[in-house]
Amino acid sequence: MRDSITAKITLGSFLALIAITASLVAGEKPASGKPPSPASMPLPGAESLQDGDALMLADRASDALREYENAALHGNAEAGGRLGNLLLFGCKSFKTTQGVTANPAEGVRWTFVAATNRVASACENLGKAYELGIGVKTNLVEAYAWMRLARSFKPDLKLTHLDQLAVRLDSAQVRQAQELAETYRRGNWPTCPVKRLVNGDSRLTLNGVTMGGRTPLAVINRQTFALGESGMVRLRDGSLRILCAEIGGNSVTVEVEGEAEAHLLLMQ
Known part of the structure; x- marks a missing residue:
């Protein structure tokens, strides 16, 4: 999409460029006498x-x-x-x-x-x-x-x-x-309604997904959850309360109670 541009710079223009750069570093104003306005500067990623x-x-x-x-x-x-x-x-x-x-x-x-x-x-x-x-x-x-x-x-x-x-x-x-x-x-914004997504969670295993029927189901740590359902899952050393936020063909997004990140679990 972006065309590469090859510029031929003569010795005179090169020296002029150095002079302009030096004047800007020294704090001198451009020839117009005005610094570039923020509106005239390209936006990041424009x-x-x-x-x-x-x-x-x-x-x-x-x-x-x-x-x-x-x-x-x-x-x-x-x-x-x-x-x-x-x-x-x-x-x-x-x-x-x-x-x-x-x-x-x-x-x-x-x-x-x-x-x-x-x-x-x-x-x-x-x-x-x-x-x-x-x-x-x-x-x-x-x-x-x-x-x-x-x-x-x-x-x-x-x-x-x-x-x-x-x-x-x-x-x-x-x-x-x-x-x-x-x-x-007024700039008093709420928090983002969706948690930041990270891949995987060593505590949780996606055992299966069923997309048929009226409600998609996911089996996490051998316990079945419907889409939008929350509940406790057993761990080796305790338990967690999770919310089954999204169910895909071979993946599930879960939110763990009290944690700032959501986790994307892939089928093992």
Whole structure:
């Protein structure tokens, strides 16, 4: 995506470059007399963000995902919002094999980071996640609060969904959501609703997964858990209370009570 550029520098231009660099180091102002304004300086990861957008237009979502992640890891909040969007909802590709499979928990994490950096589209997506129960438990009050916050950050954002959501709340819930939105707008952010994910846990073993039937089931340390179920598991030297947060074809995400990280268990 990025073209390599070969520049031929003459001796004169090279010496001029050294002189300019020396003057900047010495604290002198540029020829314009004004230092570059922050608005004129490129945002971190801006090039990867642009590359990601171009790849999305080319129906290459999986490649775009990598570019967005690179930009987001460099602190670009807009890229984090796009990354979160892809991971929350997934992206099917009808022209190529470069679709993206949804990863709701990871999508919530990136969306939350972008939303708390005042990216309006990320606030809207976090609201949708709360409304639909994608990666988080359904919470219509939080959903309304985040969508209202999105509108406060970008007044021209079309959110017909916000009015539809208000109808599903009673007056007390609407007031609560409005107060939450104002609290968030002032920068008093909540904690991320999804724990950081780490691979494995030496205390826990995934013995099996059943995806058939009405509810997916996972067998952890030879004890069966339904999706969303919490309970105690026996260990050699005690027990743990865990929550079965996600069940995949050959993996399970569990949260251990009292711990800050979630654990991805793979089939043994």
